[in-house]
Amino acid sequence: MSDLQITRNVVFPDTLRVARARSLPNLGPRILFFSGGSALNEIARALKLYTHNSIHLITTFDSGGSSQVLREALQMPAVGDLRSRLMALADESILGQPDIFRLFSYRFPKTATSADLSAEYDDLMEGRHRLMKAISQPMRSLILTQIKVFEAERPADFDFAGASVGNLILAGGYLANDRALEPVLFLMSKMVAVQGTVRAIVDRNLDIGAKLSDGTNVATQRLMTGKEVARIKAPIRDLYLSEEGARLSRDEVSLPKRNRKLIGHADLICYSPGSLYTSVIANLLPKYTGRSVARRQVPKVYLPSLGTDPECPGMTLTDQVAAILATLRADAGAECPVADLMSVVLCDTDSFDNDEAARLETRFGIPLIPLPLKQDADPLRYDPDRVCEALLSLS
Structure with missing residues (x-):
């Protein structure tokens, strides 16, 4: 049975699996996150109650x-x-x-x-x-x-x-x-x-740049997030790594073997909430990342941010999924099956859209699963325990 078929038949939450994880977190699943920024920190803090084996590959391109x-x-x-x-x-x-x-x-x-x-x-x-x-x-x-x-x-x-x-x-x-991060980490x-593993996605002093759909070039991370400067006005069409202002090809920046090994042992891979391009897709740019993800036959989950992402003007959820898949396929190959790169998209029940679910299913064959994931007191923040239980149910 494929990961996609397994995903479609999961019961949320899997109370037996959640209870087992909480009783023996040192034996918990190896849930791997591509992330950056602070959006995942509350979830990571709660995750310690369920597993001490989570893996966090983090961007190092912040320029603000x-x-x-x-x-x-x-x-x-x-x-x-x-x-x-x-x-x-x-x-x-x-x-x-x-x-x-x-x-x-x-x-x-x-x-x-x-x-x-x-x-x-x-x-x-x-x-x-x-x-x-x-x-x-x-x-x-x-x-x-x-x-x-x-x-x-x-x-x-x-x-x-x-x-x-x-x-x-x-x-x-x-x-x-x-000048190496790995020893000090x-x-x-x-x-x-630390009850888990935290690694830099690459151990180099690099930046990220972007070209927008209107032809505008954006040189650094700080100029994309909409936090310190005005928000970008057009969607990002091309994200790339750069060094001292010069664009680097994918072949010039490789995912370290130690990180490829972590992906190869993951029980679940999660594209985390946070800024889509600077916190998630930036992690997928190094050579061998897409191939490493495709080889590992485990559930692969996209958990999009709640609310509006300033990096995604005019983009639908399907557009965001397409951007993740395109980046992974740039390394894994244009013919790489979608199911090898993403199994499911989770969303909060109140954010579920039938039309969007149909578009995801038609275009990519990916199910959009609605779950009560947000905090009751703050609809723009995920409830950490609910998210942990959903991921554990899939792992």
């Missing part, structure tokens, strides 16, 4: 806010989304964990004077800061070592306003390990006892 300040200062990938996912998956039951979480999540005030920011940073670096003093040895010394590496490399005029301490620690570890995962 404090992440961009760090990128420009040190010529490194964006680490903010990696840090926030590590925190979401941290084991909150361990003694002293809240102190580490508070430190890694702390941001320097945006409105403080330069003198006050410098003084607070000095307190942090010397171990005098209240958040640092709260952490017991030898963890404190291990964290301070990373900060001191950052200190040795940072420009004298580095702007600490709004900077995340966790990002500075990651940056120090990146620099200390010959492993170290931080151990520091906070």
